[in-house]
Amino acid sequence: MSVSPTCNFLYCTEEAGYLDFLDAEICHESVSCGSFSHIDDDDENYIVSIFDxxxxxMQGHELLAKHGKIPGIITARLDAVKWMLKVHSHHRFQPETAYLSVNYLDRFILSHNLPGKEWHWRLLSAACLSLAAKMEETNVPLLLDLQIIEPRFLFKPKTVQQMELLVGGSLKWRLRTTTPFDFLHYFISKVSYFLSPQHSNGLSCVFSAASDIIISTSRVIDLFDYPPSAIAAAVVLWVTNQPVDDGKLECLHKRLNKDMVKRCYSLVKRNMSQLLHIKLKKLEHCIPSNGKLDVAFTDKE
Incomplete structure (x- = not known):
């Protein structure tokens, strides 16, 4: 494992108890078909609060306006996102962790002019991913373990912690932010009403496929110009091959910005067809072969 000579101050031992801040008995609930079968008043009240x-x-327009004409910044951002997603996959973090880490990265970029050095971006990426993991994960790796993927730079835990403070302060510690995942179960529940009851066994796979696509969209800076609800609705409709018409969108929720969802759907379709093609194999094992959902997961391109 090599350490960049540029960053010769970046290595030290981390205490094992540093991240032991959650009860070990807490666990992430697995997605079950029952999660999608019923929407009550509490769900409706919750979703209204999330819309509020x-x-x-929506920060994509600001981000593009500030950095869209600087190829080096866009490239560095994409490299940073790719690295965070690799670490996310390696540690099998929750999908929300990936989305939050990119959200923190982009919000930080909006308020700072980063130097062009690669190690600056890697340090920022490690800090954003660490903060996101602390928000979403029950078992958070030590900061050194968080950096084992492509360890061209290896930062002291203290250095990453200092960067976490800088990022958190820049975001005014607004780390609990709304994401498409806040809407996902609700929209899948709504979509389930359009399908035959015998196909409900495939809804967990819809959640899995939609989650993967939402994570992948974080690479596409244009998608940050859309509210989380529009991204969630567009992805759910895309995965289930539902029409993106006003009636269907009204059924999902009256608060949805229909124009935003339609535009986001087109962007998802344009950028995510390759990912969806890969996900088909997974979905084939979950969906009955004689119903609507089987037709829904056919390649559109």
């Missing part, structure tokens, strides 16, 4: 909280989440 997402209004300040």
């Amino acid at each position: 909280s997402e209004l300040d989440q």
